[in-house]
Amino acid sequence: MQDGWIPLQCTDCGAELEYSPADLPPTGNEFTCERCRSTRPVSEFIQTQEGLEILESFHG
Numbered sequence: 001m002q003d004g005w006i007p008l009q010c011t012d013c014g015a016e017l018e019y020s021p022a023d024l025p026p027t028g029n030e031f032t033c034e035r036c037r038s039t040r041p042v043s044e045f046i047q048t049q050e051g052l053e054i055l056e057s058f059h060g
């Protein structure tokens with residue numbers, strides 16, 4: 001994983017995505033899958049604790 005990029009996986013369509021934290025909302029907000037348009041809390045897309053920590057520290 002490239003430093004500063006967050007791996008995401010959609011639990012509805014299985015899409016594996018990678019986003020910069022600048023392109024994601026703060027944790028607790030909703031995010032829409034670019035493939036199937038499913039909307040869920042962004043934390044449900046983030047598969048790793050490290051990813052959550054990157055997002056939380058980015059939005060501070």
Ligand SMILES: [Zn+2]
Nearest residue numbers: 010013033036
């Ligand atoms: Zn999806």
